[in-house]
Amino acid sequence: MIPLSKDTILQSALYLFSRKGYEGTSLSELADRSGMRKASIYSHFKNKEAVFWAVIDRAFEEETEKLSSLLTETAEESFQERLNRIIDLHVDFYKQNDEKANLWRRMTLFPPEAFQDRLQNKLMEYEQQCNALLEQEMNRAIKAGEIAAIDANTGIAMVLCMVDGLFMEYSYYTEEEFDKRVQAVKQMTWRAFMPVQR
């Protein structure tokens, strides 16, 4: 459906934008990597900005889709299982989509100035979905006595903070060290939620 050479440009752009950022990637690098001359990129995209949005829109679509499938597919599972699932969804994303995860990291923290607002909107949409999944699940688990009676927003804030922390840490620890951290985080997160006698 998408012409071969256009798709090649998009793949090369994902690679380069994730490693060098938008401003740090030149159209001639992009052309080299795509096996054509710089000017030829303009037969597929209006300008550099259009390449950017094509890459970003595609990446966001794929991830929001994954999250909403998780939402429907795991409706029957326990809180602890579902909690681990949402952590794993993110951890697997960091591990298996190295380039896309790194692009996400860049766009969250250091968006190109001119694109900041439009990117912020896209990120908020994603976070809303994540929040909804967790809130619904948390309230259900509290009622069932499966976890302690914590304020749902407090619990959600903590889970998302752990996910964000792992997100950062993945890019500067070795894979072995990172896996230890994921285990530690799951264990301690569950300790924070489990019901206790006081």
Add this chain to the structure above:
Amino acid sequence: MIPLSKDTILQSALYLFSRKGYEGTSLSELADRSGMRKASIYSHFKNKEAVFWAVIDRAFEEETEKLSSLLTETAEESFQERLNRIIDLHVDFYKQNDEKANLWRRMTLFPPEAFQDRLQNKLMEYEQQCNALLEQEMNRAIKAGEIAAIDANTGIAMVLCMVDGLFMEYSYYTEEEFDKRVQAVKQMTWRAFMPVQR
């Protein structure tokens, strides 16, 4: 001690590097902001790279100093207090040194390619100190029965992950929303550590 105009360049460079990154900052911008011509920067620094390391070295020195004072000053306090202190040390840093914190964020995740190794070393030094403080304190608190008998490395991993998560979140939430998250994180972190009967 440091000549006025040299210090002005360093301040401007911190401002610009934190907002636009190293490669994204041009020497002419830096000159404009410092109230001089581009060529004049070369009377104070050998080249752009030398400006970079002057900014970075200064920022790291200040932060490692703060951490080691905390280590000695709070020796008498309880685990929960000291845990909150180390979270606050970082949160206050994000809030009160906006530019420096943002520079730190950039250098952790997206270091300029050529400087990556030297930066990694500096960051590891800092993390070692943080680790040492927490490990010593955690083992003491476990022995005293003040917290549950968790593996120290597991506990440390969780605290650092929360701090890293807040680090990311500070740059994309409003201050009000962020403060709520800090409170939530402190509360849930303590729940994960407190001793329980099972």
Add this chain to the structure above:
DNA sequence: CCTACCGATCGGTAGG
């Protein structure tokens, strides 16, 4: 601290 300049590279266009 300045003016005046260097070669290299940037994003983008003309015209085919």
Add this chain to the structure above:
DNA sequence: CCTACCGATCGGTAGG
């Protein structure tokens, strides 16, 4: 998809 080109800007230097 190409060759050939544009004005603007980059980091850095000469010489004062």
